[in-house]
Amino acid sequence: MNRDHVKLFIPGPIEVSEKTFRAMGKPMIGHRGQGFQDLYAAMQPKLQQLLYTKNPVFLSTSSAWGVMEAAVRNLSVKRVLNCCCGAFSDKWNDVSLRCGKEADALKVAWGDPILPEMIREKLAMGRYDAMTLIHNETSTGVMNPLSSIAEVMKQFPDVMFIVDSVSSMSGVKIEMDALGIDVLLAGMQKAFALPPGLAVFGVSARALKRAESVPGRGYYFDFLEFKANHDKNMTPSTPVIPLIYALAAKLDDIFAEGLDARFARHQKLAGMVRGWGARNGIELLPAPAYQSITLSCFDNGARASGKGRKIDVAKFQKTLKERHKILIDGGYGKIKGLSFRVAHMGDETVETINELIGALDDSLKGL
Numbered sequence: 001m002n003r004d005h006v007k008l009f010i011p012g013p014i015e016v017s018e019k020t021f022r023a024m025g026k027p028m029i030g031h032r033g034q035g036f037q038d039l040y041a042a043m044q045p046k047l048q049q050l051l052y053t054k055n056p057v058f059l060s061t062s063s064a065w066g067v068m069e070a071a072v073r074n075l076s077v078k079r080v081l082n083c084c085c086g087a088f089s090d091k092w093n094d095v096s097l098r099c100g101k102e103a104d105a106l107k108v109a110w111g112d113p114i115l116p117e118m119i120r121e122k123l124a125m126g127r128y129d130a131m132t133l134i135h136n137e138t139s140t141g142v143m144n145p146l147s148s149i150a151e152v153m154k155q156f157p158d159v160m161f162i163v164d165s166v167s168s169m170s171g172v173k174i175e176m177d178a179l180g181i182d183v184l185l186a187g188m189q190k191a192f193a194l195p196p197g198l199a200v201f202g203v204s205a206r207a208l209k210r211a212e213s214v215p216g217r218g219y220y221f222d223f224l225e226f227k228a229n230h231d232k233n234m235t236p237s238t239p240v241i242p243l244i245y246a247l248a249a250k251l252d253d254i255f256a257e258g259l260d261a262r263f264a265r266h267q268k269l270a271g272m273v274r275g276w277g278a279r280n281g282i283e284l285l286p287a288p289a290y291q292s293i294t295l296s297c298f299d300n301g302a303r304a305s306g307k308g309r310k311i312d313v314a315k316f317q318k319t320l321k322e323r324h325k326i327l328i329d330g331g332y333g334k335i336k337g338l339s340f341r342v343a344h345m346g347d348e349t350v351e352t353i354n355e356l357i358g359a360l361d362d363s364l365k366g367l
């Protein structure tokens with residue numbers, strides 16, 4: 001293996017290309033000058049096309065959590081329903097409470113999806129004005145059924161539909177406007193394959209309207225500050241300009257490949273990694289209808305049914321790293337060791353995933 005560094009196949013941050021690093025290295029510009037405004041304006045239609053929206057798409061100099069917290073702080077005065085199906089979505093409930101909001105957790109077992117009827121039952125109580133959903137729960141590899149959940153949300157027009165697509169945006173088609181999503185957010189260190197530190201988020205007109213009447217929005221993450229600055233092709237505070245250069249270059253690549261081709265590539269890579277698991281008797285944690293397209297979370301005993309193959313995950317990781325300079329994830333939170341995760345998103349190709357599969361096969365021997 002002649003790679004000069006350990007290649008990340010963990011589900012974020014992931015491998016960043018030399019091309020992206022070069023894009024980041026351009027000279028600085030002032031963020032209140034025409035150069036930045038031109039850069040911002042040029043990216044906007046591409047971001048809107050990527051999110052299938054006419055809404056403004058804002059750039060946040062933060063990781064995804066900044067915007068996740070902001071969504072709750074900007075949009076709820078009554079009560080938030082946090083749909084919880086893994087580490088990140090569970091945490092969102094804790095974050096809502098820490099922000100001083102009234103909030104309830106709709107909980108399912110890790111590895112299970114959130115189903116539309118569960119949401120309908122909760123929202124029918126009439127207590128909620130915002131709902132949070134993680135589209136692709138990275139800790140369990142569950143991809144929740146967004147379209148059928150969106151159908152339910154359309155019956156509750158006063159409830160803000162807040163969607164985290166941190167590990168799915170740009171790898172999977174998500175039509176923000178058609179689905180009626182009010183906030184759609186992602187961090188750039190996942191399927192966009194940029195270094196961490198930048199998040200993007202689309203916000204609907206009705207969400208901006210709601211924010212006007214919500215107290216305690218703060219400053220840094222106030223959606224109305226984002227909108228006022230957006231109207232001048234700027235951000236509220238000094239943004240992480242190197243990452244914005246990188247995103248601009250990445251958007252060019254995304255549209256050169258074509259959105260449909262990009263989504264199809266991610267689907268194909270997912271099939272390859274799932275196929276590796278199937279050949280080796282290692283099942284995915286989620287049921288087939290809810291398996292993520294950008295990462296695979298393999299069951300290594302996480303299910304109470306105990307069907308997992310139970311390999312020595314730490315040893316598997318060590319061999320992959322030492323022999324192949326590849327890092328996979330050894331399971332997140334309470335299913336650490338009882339699962340392991342392999343990312344297949346970003347710039348990966350059939351060729352690089354074949355190389356990964358060769359390394360997985362080699363390192364699995366004897367485990």
Ligand SMILES: Cc1ncc(COP(=O)(O)O)c(C=O)c1O
Nearest residue numbers: 063064065088136138166167187
């Ligand atoms: C689905 C999901 N949401 C939120 C986060 C939090 O992102 P960050 O740590 O970049 O704020 C992650 C991180 O892995 C994630 O996978």
